[in-house]
Amino acid sequence: MHDAAGHVPVLSAEALHYLNIDPAGTYVDCTAGGGGHSELIAERLTTGRLIALDRDPEAVERVRQRLAPYPAAQAICRNYAELAGALAELGIKTVEGILVDAGLSSCQLDDARRGFSLQAEGPLDMRMDATRGVSAAAWLREQTRESLMQTLRAYGDVRPARRIAETVIARAHAGRLNTTGELRQAVCDALPFVHGEPDEVRTVFQAIRIAVNDELNALRTGLTQMIDALAPGGRLAVISFHSGEDRIVKQAFRSASRVQRELFPDGRVAQTHPPRLRVLTPRPVSPSETERRANPRAHSARLRAAERLPEEGGPQ
């Protein structure tokens, strides 16, 4: 399904199915991006409310324009790791549903100025919010060979991490790594025995982007706040694009769907807390064959969903 902006919201039918939209409910799209999923939610609301959030100010501006016909919708610029604060400022205590569609939007990927593109030449920036933090070029200058090796392994599953880190760090420290093309060339030069463009170009870009934006910590912190923000019966749907993200979602869901035990130092149980979530997707949901064919970017998408359980003794 193409949206009005020509982008394709990934797993949108499945996300809407699990969110099970209540037209009078309050919803948060934590990763509004191009506004595709947000619009699908907004058009299902009557007296409800949609908070469309993104950490990228350019995305928020686009989404604000796109959602202008929907008075129920409001776009705000925030990292979802700060969700609790954002909801408190808006006077919202609990919500009926939350969506996360992690990673990069096609607008970010396709815009050479942003420095995410593997093909188009641009400054090596890679920040989702270019008003904060440091660019990828500056981040690389601060790294050692060992720290970059760890990043490449942890966030990109890069096997020849040592060879690549050696070349990349030598060039970054010499001030010769300032564009996307220079990073791509450094990876290719580190693997001269590979014919054609090595797949490591993609995984090195991914790993550096995840580190520069501290994406996995944001997801860990954000998920805790999202679970807290759900009303009883409220739904959380998370679409992730690589194994590191999916593992964090799986663990957060698994831990919140079990009885929590607080222990005394000697190991005796001090207190138990009932499960807070019911997992709705025992296995992650993948895009259909049709969606994969129509949208290559959907290929690695995985959706997990869960429902908030009522507090013991609280409202049902």
Ligand SMILES: C[S@@+](CC[C@H](N)C(=O)[O-])C[C@H]1O[C@@H](n2cnc3c(N)ncnc32)[C@H](O)[C@@H]1O
């Ligand atoms: C895959 S896109 C979302 C596309 C969107 N669902 C649509 O239908 O157009 C991911 C978006 O999430 C944003 N994002 C990533 N991490 C974020 C975070 N921690 N907080 C807020 N936004 C984030 C990115 O800036 C990007 O715009």
